[in-house]
Amino acid sequence: MAPSSPERAQPVLRFAPSPNGRLHLGHALSALTNERLAMAMGGRLLLRIEDIDRERCTPEFERALREDLAWLGLRFEPSVRRQSEHFGDYVVALAQLRERELLYPCFCSRREVQAAISAEEVASGRPWPLDPDGAPLYPGMGRALDGVQARARIQAGEPHVWRLDMERALALVADALSYRVFDTSGLSRTVAAQPARWGDVVLARKDVATSYHLSVVVDDALQGVTHVVRGRDLEAATDIHVLLQRLLSLPTPLYQFHELLLDEAGRKLSKSRQSESIADLRARGLTAAALRRQLGFS
Template sequence: MSRPVFRFAPSPNGHLHLGHAYSALLNFARAEAAGGRFLLRLEDIDTQRCTPAFERAIFEDLAWLGLAWEEPVRRQSEHLADHRAALESLADEGLVYPAFMSRGAARAHIAEAEADGTPWPRDPDGVPLYPAVDRQRADGERRRRMAAGEPFAWRLDMAAATARYGAGLDWQEAGAGPHGESGVVAARPQDWGDVVLARKETPTSYHLAVVVDDALQGVTDVVRGRDLFHATAVHRLLQEMLGLPAPRYEHHRLVLDASGHKLSKSRGDTGIAALRAAGAAPADIRRMVGLA
């Protein structure tokens, strides 16, 4: 019988904070308890923000916390061909399309549509769904605009994808969703609309890369923050579309700041390295995140 495989997959675009520490420690503990394997993956497709310095800092922080992981570490940027092949297989089925609307144009389109007082549908994170304008363009116009070098993103045709692959989708949840969902959870990928799967300059997005990488690494158990609970519906759809196995999921509680907000690199929340420099010990970090 194969051993269960867990992973921690941060982006090297900033310093790890207490929320990352909790997720990494929890994955490592789950792997040890199950006699499984613990992998580290760097989700570094954002070449503008991800740096070697932040990567080194991740290694230092995790090693200081007492974690050990298998080598080699998988870097997404070194495996873009895997993601490109997955995208091309979806394109061959006619399930993705080039989307040319800028964020500003999409906002203007939505604002005009809402002018009559009818609210625009939003995804589970509260973001307005992408307008259907690009999905309805003729193939000739798409080819012409692409040949002219216009920037675009590859978006999933959610209606076509769910019609073909969405029946009876669910996942096994060992944690809990925002409203206490657990056990077998029904997946509703349609709530997300036409999500981005890649951009002209980058052959993948988080949604596509995470399901491809988890499958290629043999990940059996995905333990991650509750903020990604609803996104699992999109991941389950992509797994069905690409013929990939579905791991077990556990969405854990989030580590919050004093005001009740999720910790964030973008807000400059205190990093593990800064706490270490201030004299904290690994045991202090475990205590701060609520682990014995």
């Protein structure tokens, strides 16, 4: 797919929840923000179900989230992309990266990775560097593994992940990476991408032939998404997405990152912490109109 200019295309936005729990107010804010911008720009609004995690994502949660979105009065185009039905697209993208020798298999367990990090910290006397999400950067042990040995271990069915060789990938990028962030007035500014701060990210696993980073980039391109509007907690991840877009010759959308809703402890709302769900609010008698007003949408 050849890169195109998002500014010249018909605006296409998307809301892409994961059916691994009930939606909360933070999801409502993101969905309604996409709806408002799509209407203001005369664009299209798509729904994508991001369900590559087949253990945590369930049909029951998908039905529930679609009920919540319908209750809110949100209307999407009839065609819904469900990621679990499109693993073939991600396999093709992964193969392109593998053919360019940008991926390598890693067989390290979490315990082995942590042991290597601890040893480095003791030897250097300094804390190990962290990625933007606060996780320790991968030490890179898998890069030195012999290719023949790696293939034998894969054929034997040994658990592994596929990591992007960040140094090699960046060496293929001729110029600095950047993307455009737009505001509600339609103006945009250029932001420099810094994918190196993420290290050798995981792009696929033995049992799941993709990752969030890879699938979202492929999906946005195949769906013709021109404007990506999501929470500020995903702003740093855009570094990786812009790099993958360049490596796969895919277009880079315009981006906007809205503020997050926080709980009483100052933490972002989260399914894993069982933040109050839209279903809970509905059960307490809150109307969709009242919820829209609460979030600033008339």
